[in-house]
Amino acid sequence: MSAVAEAIQSALPKHGVIKDGHPFFNAAVGGDDRGTAGVPFVLRACQITIREERFALRRDGSVLFGVLELAYGESKDGTAALGLRTANDKSMSIQICAGLAVFVCDNLAFRGDLIALRSKHTSGLNIREELATAVLRFQEHFERLVGEIETLKEKQLTDVEAKALMHDVFAGGSHARPPPP
């Protein structure tokens, strides 16, 4: 059993919601019994090593969240991080997003775009193919993220602009406006 699957298995019993295992969680992140599917397998196939992995279940046990820090795209700022979420209650497809684990402060930055697998809870779903495509898209998104971060570094803010952005973020988007050009 992979470390990812072990993390999930160890987290499950305390929730007590799902009694017979989590086939969809396992398909998404842990792979099958032979470890031949799932995100870790596909990442290995792309020669990407997982440095650290963290998982959490939503309180009702229906949604799994994960962050995989990767030995990929490393720069002075940080290294690539893959955010993942999936549900076993048919409420969402497997979704991943590209992020950066910032070295200096252990912060996580994520792009706003989700990469959703096309099928959810579909019988006959070829999870390996779906995940392989998703990982390729993750790599594209990560490259975009690196460029976007460079743009953010170059954009100086006045204190008034910073306070306005803080307001917009905490206002939850209803009053949100695009960042200054």
Add this chain to the structure above:
Amino acid sequence: MPVRLLPDASQAYFEPQLPDFEPRTMWSLHNAFTTAAKVMPMSTRLPAIQSVGKMFGMSSEGKRERT
């Protein structure tokens, strides 16, 4: 982001503990939010950070809106 984290985010930006985030840039402000978000559980933290990323233009959707 929960409003209760506003003081933490404000302090992280205006009184940074790390020299890397002393420049008053959008990247420093973004890190102020992600620093404040560390206290959130992963199940709400990930969507919150994604939402912040989108507001800072770290998404294809944002780019379409600005063009």
